[in-house]
Amino acid sequence: MNLFQHFQAEVIRQIEAMAAEGALPGGLDTSRVGVEPPREASHGDVTTNAAMVLAKPAGMKPRDIAETLADRLLALDDVTAAEVAGPGFINLRLADGFWHARLMEILAAGRAYGDSDFGAGTGKVNVEYVSANPTGPLHVAHARGAVVGDVLARLLKKAGYDVTTEYYINDAGAQVEVLATSAYLRYCQALGEDIGEIPDGMYPGEYLIPVGKAIADADGDKWRHVDEDTWLPHFREFTVREMMAQVREDLAALGVEQDVFTSEKELVAAGAVDGVYKTLSERDLIYTGVLEPPKGKPPPDDWEPRPQALFRATQFGDDVDRPLKKSDGSWTYFANDIANHLDKYKRGFTQMIDIFGADHGGYVKRMKAAVTAVSEGKAELDIKLCQMVHLMKDGEPMRMSKRAGNFVTLRDLIDEVGKDVVRFLMLTRKSDSQMEFDLVKAVEQSRENPVFYVQYAHARCRSVLRSAAEEISGLDTSAEALAGADLSLLTDPAELDLIKVMAAWPRTVDQAAEAHEPHRIAFYLNDLVSGFHALWNKGNDDTGLRFLQADNADVTRARMAMVQATATVIASGLDVLGVVPVEELR
RNA sequence: GGCCCCGUAGCUCAGUUGGAUAGAGCACAGGAUUCCUAAUCCUGGGGUCGCAGGUUCAAAUCCUGCCGGGGUCACCA
Numbered sequence: 034m035n036l037f038q039h040f041q042a043e044v045i046r047q048i049e050a051m052a053a054e055g056a057l058p059g060g061l062d063t064s065r066v067g068v069e070p071p072r073e074a075s076h077g078d079v080t081t082n083a084a085m086v087l088a089k090p091a092g093m094k095p096r097d098i099a100e101t102l103a104d105r106l107l108a109l110d111d112v113t114a115a116e117v118a119g120p121g122f123i124n125l126r127l128a129d130g131f132w133h134a135r136l137m138e139i140l141a142a143g144r145a146y147g148d149s150d151f152g153a154g155t156g157k158v159n160v161e162y163v164s165a166n167p168t169g170p171l172h173v174a175h176a177r178g179a180v181v182g183d184v185l186a187r188l189l190k191k192a193g194y195d196v197t198t199e200y201y202i203n204d205a206g207a208q209v210e211v212l213a214t215s216a217y218l219r220y221c222q223a224l225g226e227d228i229g230e231i232p233d234g235m236y237p238g239e240y241l242i243p244v245g246k247a248i249a250d251a252d253g254d255k256w257r258h259v260d261e262d263t264w265l266p267h268f269r270e271f272t273v274r275e276m277m278a279q280v281r282e283d284l285a286a287l288g289v290e291q292d293v294f295t296s297e298k299e300l301v302a303a304g305a306v307d308g309v310y311k312t313l314s315e316r317d318l319i320y321t322g323v324l325e326p327p328k329g330k331p332p333p334d335d336w337e338p339r340p341q342a343l344f345r346a347t348q349f350g351d352d353v354d355r356p357l358k359k360s361d362g363s364w365t366y367f368a369n370d371i372a373n374h375l376d377k378y379k380r381g382f383t384q385m386i387d388i389f390g391a392d393h394g395g396y397v398k399r400m401k402a403a404v405t406a407v408s409e410g411k412a413e414l415d416i417k418l419c420q421m422v423h424l425m426k427d428g429e430p431m432r433m434s435k436r437a438g439n440f441v442t443l444r445d446l447i448d449e450v451g452k453d454v455v456r457f458l459m460l461t462r463k464s465d466s467q468m469e470f471d472l473v474k475a476v477e478q479s480r481e482n483p484v485f486y487v488q489y490a491h492a493r494c495r496s497v498l499r500s501a502a503e504e505i506s507g508l509d510t511s512a513e514a515l516a517g518a519d520l521s522l523l524t525d526p527a528e529l530d531l532i533k534v535m536a537a538w539p540r541t542v543d544q545a546a547e548a549h550e551p552h553r554i555a556f557y558l559n560d561l562v563s564g565f566h567a568l569w570n571k572g573n574d575d576t577g578l579r580f581l582q583a584d585n586a587d588v589t590r591a592r593m594a595m596v597q598a599t600a601t602v603i604a605s606g607l608d609v610l611g612v613v614p615v616e617e618l619r
Numbered sequence: 620g621g622c623c624c625c626g627u628a629g630c631u632c633a634g635u636u637g638g639a640u641a642g643a644g645c646a647c648a649g650g651a652u653u654c655c656u657a658a659u660c661c662u663g664g665g666g667u668c669g670c671a672g673g674u675u676c677a678a679a680u681c682c683u684g685c686c687g688g689g690g691u692c693a694c695c696a
Binding site: 067070072073076080082085089095119121122164165166203324326329330333335336337338339343352355359360361366390391392393394395396397398420463465467478479482483485489490492493499500501504545548552559563566568569570571572576581596618 | 620645
C-alpha cells in the first residue's frame with residue numbers, strides 16, 4: 034500500500050464532502066492536492082498542501098479551509114492528530130496500529146512488497162539501452178547505461194508498467210565493414226601469413242584473433258583467393274554474430290538480459306527506412322536544402338555546402354533541420370534510427386525510453402522530434418543521458434588509451450569487483466551527474482561503501498534471525514509464523530521510525546518509476562539501512578532495546594517480525610537493482 | 620558561437636517534480652564494545668543553494684540574462 038496515495042484519496046474525499054455541505058465551492062480542481070511526508074519528522078507522519086492549493090480557486094483563506102479539513106481528517110481511522118501549521122499545511126499523525134499493520138503487510142507480501150499498479154494501463158513501455166556497435170567487447174563506458182537501463186526496466190515493472198527491454202544493434206554502418214576487414218586480417222594471420230602491424234583505422238584488438246582462427250578452421254583458405262566483394266559479406270556476418278554473442282555474454286555477466294534485439298541492418302533491408310522517407314515526404318516533413326556550417330568553430334576540412342534531404346526537425350522543437358542521407362546516397366544513422374523508433378511505435382509502444390551516453394546529448398532533440406513526427410504525437414520518448422564514469426584506483430585516475438589496447442572492458446570490471454558491486458555503485462549518483470568509480474573503494478568493507486553498508490544490514494538481519502531460532506527454543510522465525518506475533522509490543526519511537534521508513538517503500542517505487550530515476554532506489558536503501566543500524570546500536574546503550582530478549586519470547590517474536598520485515602524490504606530493493614542480498618559477510 | 624548536462628557544507632553528493640528552520644556521508648572534535656558481527660552507532664561545529672533579476676501565498680527547484688566546469692555541433696555511431 035502506498036500510504037500517501039491512500040491518504041490523498043481520503044483528503045480528496047473529505048474535500049468533496051465539504052463541497053457537498055457547502056463548506057467549499059463545488060467542482061474544485063483537486064489534481065494539485067498532494068499528500069507527502071513532511072520535510073521535518075517532527076511535523077508528523079503525513080502532510081497535505083490541500084488548503085493552500087484550494088484557497089485561491091475557492092476564494093477563501095488557506096487557514097480557514099485547513100481548520101475545517103483538519104477536523105474532518107482527525108475523525109478518520111488511524112489518524113491520532115491533525116494540526117494546521119505554517120501557511121496552511123495540515124499535518125497528520127498516525128496510530129501505532131497503522132504502522133504495525135504495514136509490518137503485517139510486508140510479511141505477507143515478501144519481496145513483492147512495493148509492487149503496485151501505478152503504471153498499469155498506461156500503455157506499453159520500451160526501454161532501449163546499451164545498443165553499442167558490435168565491433169568489440171563492451172567497455173566500462175557502457176556499464177553505466179546498461180545498469181541504468183536494466184534497473185529502470187525492473188523498477189517500471191515493479192510499479193506495474195508493461196515493459197519490454199531492447200537492444201538496437203548498430204550493424205549497418207561503415208564501422209562494421211572495417212570490423213570485417215580487420216577480422217579478415219586475423220584470418221590471414223591464422224593461415225600463417227605475416228600481417229605485420231594492424232593498419233591505422235582497423236580494429237587492432239586481440240579479440241578478433243579467435244574470430245579469424247574460427248573462420249580459418251572452418252573454411253581453410255577458401256576466402257583467400259577471392260575478391261573482397263565475395264568474402265566481405267561472410268566476414269561481416271560472421272564477425273558481427275561473434276561480437277554480439279560476446280556482448281550478450283558480457284551483459285549476462287552483469288545480470289542484464291534484454292527481451293528484444295533489433296538489427297539496424299535488417300530494418301534497412303526490410304525497407305523500413307524507405308517507408309519512413311515516403312511517409313514523412315507525403316506529410317511535407319522532408320525537403321532538399323543546404324545546411325550552414327557550424328558557427329564559432331572552423332568547419333571541418335571537407336566541408337562543402339551541398340543540397341541534401343532534410344527532415345523538418347525544427348517544426349518539432351529542434352534547432353536545425355537534420356540530414357537523412359549521406360553524400361554517397363545511403364541513409365544516415367539518424368534516418369535508420371527514425372525507422373527503429375517508428376518500428377517500436379508500430380509494435381505498440383507509446384512510451385519509449387532511450388538510455389544514451391552523454392556524448393550523444395546533441396542527438397536528443399532530433400530523436401524526440403522524430404518520434405513526435407512519426408507517431409503524430411501519440412508516442413512519447415524520454416532520453417536519459419548517462420554522464421561519464423571516471424575509473425579510479427585508490428584515488429588516482431586511471432588513464433585508458435584505446436589505441437594502446439589497454440582499455441578496461443566491462444568484463445574486466447566485473448571480474449575485478451563483482452557484478453553486484455558494479456550494479457549498485459553505478460546508481461549512487463543520478464545519471465546526469467558525472468561519477469567516479471574507484472576500484473579499490475568499491476570493494477572496501479566500510480561505511481563509505483554503500484554496497485557493503487546495505488549488504489551488511491541484510492546480513493545482520495539474517496544473523497539475528499538465526500541466533501533467535503537457536504537461542505530461544507520453540508521460536509519459529511519464518512515469515513508465516515512471525516505474522517502471528519503481537520506487534521503492539523513494538524512501541525519504542527526508534528522501532529516505529531524504522532517501520533515508517535519501510536512503509537515508505539511503495540511510494541519510493543512509484544515516484545522513482547514515474548520520474549525514471551533508478552538511483553532513488555539506492556538512496557532509499559541507504560536510508561532504510563541506516564535506520565536499522567542505528568536501532569541495532571541503541572541496544573548497546575539500552576539492553577531493553579535489543580532484538581533478542583532471552584527471557585521474553587513475545588517481545589522477541591515481535592522484534593523478529595520487524596527484523597524479518599527489514600530484511601524483506603532490503604531484499605525487495607536489491608531485487609530492483611538486480612543485486613543478490615547476502616546471508617552473511619565473509 | 621549554438622545546443623545539452625552540471626554548479627548545494629572544506630570534500631563527495633541527496634533534496635520526495637513549487638512547500639515549513641536546505642539534508643546525509645567523508646574529513647575534523649568528542650564519546651559508546653563484559654553484548655545479536657564496533658565491518659556499526661551517538662553528539663558537535665560547519666551554508667549569500669554559482670551571480671543578478673522575474674513569476675506567487677510559497678523558489679535550491681519554474682522563466683530570463685550572465686559566470687564557471689563538462690559534453691556536443693553536415694556526411695561517424
